[in-house]
Amino acid sequence: MGGKGPAQGRALFLDMRRRLKRDTILSVLLVLPSALAVLVFVYGFIGLTTYVSFSNWNRLVPDYTFVGASNYLRLWQNPRFVITLRNLGVFTGLFVGGSLALGFLLAVLLDRRIKGEGFFRTVYLYPLALSFIVTGVVWRWLLNPGSPQMGSTGINLLLEMMGLGFLKTGWYTDPRIGIIAVAIAAIWQMSGYVMAMYLAGLRGIPEELREAARVDGASELQIYRFVVLPMLRPITFGAMIVLGHISLKIYDLVVAMTGPGPGYFCDVPAYFMWELTFRANRFAQGAGIAVILLVIVSLLIIPYLRHSLRREVEA
Amino acid sequence: MLVAFGVLGLAQVGTPLVLDKSATPGDIALAVFGDKAYAPAVMRATNSKALVDPTFARIPTLDAVLPAGAKVWIPEETWAKAFLAVWDPNRVENLFGGGKLVVGSWWTAGGEAEGLEALFALYRGAYADVVVVNATVAGGAGFAFKAVLKPRLIAGDPPDAFQLHAGLEVEGYSPEVYLHPLDDLYSIFGWDKVFPPDLLTLLRYQDHYWGVPVNIHRANVLWYSKDIFARYNLTPPANWDEFFQICEFLKGRGIVPITLANAGGWEAPHLFETILASTLTPAEYRGLWTGETSWTHPGVTRALEILKKILDYVNPDYSAHTWDTVLEYIAAGNGAMNVMGDWAMGWFMAKGVDVGWAPVPGAKGVFVALSDTFAFPKRASNPINAMGWLEVCGSKAGQIAFNMRKGSIPARTDITPQEKAQFNPYLQSCMDDWARDAIVPSVMHGAAAPESWVVDFKDAINLFLVTRDVARTQAALVAAAKAALGQ
Known part of the structure; x- marks a missing residue:
């Protein structure tokens, strides 16, 4: 403020205020359309779906009579719904855990600054460029069970040729491992993405830290356990969120690869929701599944949002 | 050839008429059909013709006076009746012909797509003024098509006609709200006499007909x-x-x-x-x-x-x-x-x-049957075109052309031995069973439940x-x- 007089200071203040006001109006105007769209098309429809799930709309003609939680009750009594929830749990655990582990392993290997790193990085990342539909179709053939009469294809053929025929299984047609087969395909698709995130993280860890740990006598394993992994925690967390919500919404992969499968052992809630709504015309029950999925995703996302918001405030 | 197959389309069985003195559509209707009420049918038929053949007069309104020498098209009486059964007087735009015919189905593969195309060809022959839009959605037994169709029905933007399994599947479409009952068309085109009684029972829901069957398949x-x-x-x-x-x-x-x-x-x-x-x-x-x-x-x-x-x-x-x-x-x-x-x-x-x-x-002597029909949504944008489509679907020519390609049998019972001989041996044996066996409805194909x-x-x-x-x-x-x- 030093050398300026009060009048000059006041003019500057007014000018700033005017400019601020114009900026504010402009920014509000700029945000308004998308904010309105989000309000209507996201939150509005969440509200509508939630309302429908408590309504009596279980045939084609909309019927918005409030019937309480009876749709949810019906869902819980439906053995197929319970199976889909269990499948979702197994799938999410395997897919998130598997992608993180495989992605981390690939990242560590590439971080050794091997020859042709760029080539391998691209190879591992490529599956991410495919849609789940393509992945599903490819893995539908790779994991095809085959039969003694018609012969094997894909992985089973590979096992046969390696003399490991006893390892052949029915893959996605086997009720015991159906959903695991779907998880394998999903891991194949997403682990490259996790690798890229971890690789960026690993490159961000200063070499000095590792050096210091080595000087202190830490083994390579201990360096990873006590230095690298803790520093990668935000990345692990972020990757878990991304993989987690993909996993909870999984639909296209199941459609392309297996369908609901024998005894619904490859079935997932999103698929069941589609069939219940558009096939059985039970719109209210379908909305109920949508709401349950939303709640599960929220349980995953909200802690993350709180965490990252707090970090922003701190910064 | 088409004429030989009987009821089909104004283009085949209507007649041109050159006026010897000036007249309104009402006058023409009175002179030809003995009833002024047929005026809208004359107007629509003539306007449809005028779109593809400029020698025909274009009739702008129902009370327009046409000069002597104007050429109009007199539709066959069956068609005129069907037109009046379907036409909504509040929708004057339907008197001008042209427009589209949007047909929704799940027939995309091999023989079924060819069969559908054969029906389209017959339709185009009869209604040259209409642009046919083939709105198919692939997916066996229509699981994907139905998911596309249902929201459009609710939103009031349906195709003009859509594929529907005969039987109780219609319940899922809440026909009393969304579909046109077809009872009038059944009696006008005589379908209630040419389809077998077991099938007619299957087609009736809440005492109305909601779809016109094009074929019969055997499930067992x-x-x-x-x-x-x-x-x-x-x-x-x-x-x-x-x-x-x-x-x-x-x-x-x-x-x-x-x-x-x-x-x-x-x-x-x-x-x-x-x-x-x-x-x-x-x-x-x-x-x-x-x-x-x-x-x-x-x-x-x-x-x-x-x-x-x-x-x-x-x-x-x-x-x-x-x-x-x-x-x-x-x-x-x-x-x-x-x-x-x-x-x-x-x-x-x-x-x-x-x-x-x-x-x-x-299960000897038991025929588990399913049938594809076409239904007519109440809020179809082109109801007159849709009516013509149903006419083609129910006609003998349509059923023979379609089923020979699709590999199913006609729902009509008036197929002559010569016509039957055009089908492959399996289908011929199937026609014999269809005429002889007890017919029960298929569950998985929408008939029974x-x-x-x-x-x-x-x-x-x-x-x-x-x-x-x-x-x-x-x-x-x-x-x-x-x-x-x-x-």
Whole structure:
């Protein structure tokens, strides 16, 4: 403020205020359309779906009579719904855990600054460029069970040729491992993405830290356990969120690869929701599944949002 | 040629008329039909013609005075009546012809797409002024198409006509709200006389007709490899005991006795419904869907036990196969039998497989039927064009052209022996059975039950494939029936 007089200071203040006001109006105007769209098309429809799930709309003609939680009750009594929830749990655990582990392993290997790193990085990342539909179709053939009469294809053929025929299984047609087969395909698709995130993280860890740990006598394993992994925690967390919500919404992969499968052992809630709504015309029950999925995703996302918001405030 | 087939389209059977003195459409209608009320039909027919042939007059309004020498088109009386039954006087725009005809279906593959195209060709021949839009959505048994159609019906933006299985599937579309009843068209075009009574019963829901059937398929056919049966000197099984003897015999020889698919989730339930139609009498089977037969009936238990036993003789990879890919077993000589609807015949013929057919064991004289119809939404944008489409679908020419390509049989019963001879031997034998057998409705193809019940039925059987628990599955089927019939 030093050398300026009060009048000059006041003019500057007014000018700033005017400019601020114009900026504010402009920014509000700029945000308004998308904010309105989000309000209507996201939150509005969440509200509508939630309302429908408590309504009596279980045939084609909309019927918005409030019937309480009876749709949810019906869902819980439906053995197929319970199976889909269990499948979702197994799938999410395997897919998130598997992608993180495989992605981390690939990242560590590439971080050794091997020859042709760029080539391998691209190879591992490529599956991410495919849609789940393509992945599903490819893995539908790779994991095809085959039969003694018609012969094997894909992985089973590979096992046969390696003399490991006893390892052949029915893959996605086997009720015991159906959903695991779907998880394998999903891991194949997403682990490259996790690798890229971890690789960026690993490159961000200063070499000095590792050096210091080595000087202190830490083994390579201990360096990873006590230095690298803790520093990668935000990345692990972020990757878990991304993989987690993909996993909870999984639909296209199941459609392309297996369908609901024998005894619904490859079935997932999103698929069941589609069939219940558009096939059985039970719109209210379908909305109920949508709401349950939303709640599960929220349980995953909200802690993350709180965490990252707090970090922003701190910064 | 088309004229020879009878009722079809104004372009074929109407007549041009040159006015000898000036007249309004009303005057013309009075002179030709003896009733002024036919004026809108004359106006629409003439305007449709004028769009493709400029020598015809264009009639701007219903009370326009046309000069002497103007050329108008007099539609055939049947068509004029059908027009008046469908036309809404508040929609004057429908008097000018042209526009589109949007037909929704799930016919995208092979013979069925060709059949649909043949119907379109007939339609274009009759209504040259209309642009046909083929709004198909691929996906077996229409599961994807229906999901696209339903929101459009609710939103009031439906196609002008859409494919619908004959029978209780119509319940899922809430016809009293969304669809045009077709009773008038049935009597005007005489469909209530040319379709067999069992089919007419199936087509009526809430005492109205909602769709025009274009074809008939049979669901309960046992296909067998002639090659394998000849090699081991086997004959097609007449009952389930013989069937399982053959299965046991073939299993010991490294052949899959009975092939099964279930990738679509409907193939195994389809097999089960054909078993049900063999362990119950036709009347009992029909009663399952009306509440007259209890689902606790021992025939249902026996059907589940048969299905359970069949699972010991099927290919292990059944859930990776769709109904068509599994037929490769038979084509390659590795599988002996298969139960599938008669659309499989088209597949066998395309692959050049010499295949035999018989009714599903224990179901001789029982024809499990399904039929594709076209329905007419109330809020169709081009109702007159849709009416013409239904006319083509119900006509003999349309049914013959369509079914020869699709590999199904006409729903009409007035097919002459000469016309019948154009069909392949399987279809000819199917026509004989259709005329002779007891006709019962298929579940999985929309005839027997509303869709919500079909989903419950299908879910119960799909679970059964893994649990193989007869008692629990029967309990689930009882519960499904209770929920659907509201008992």
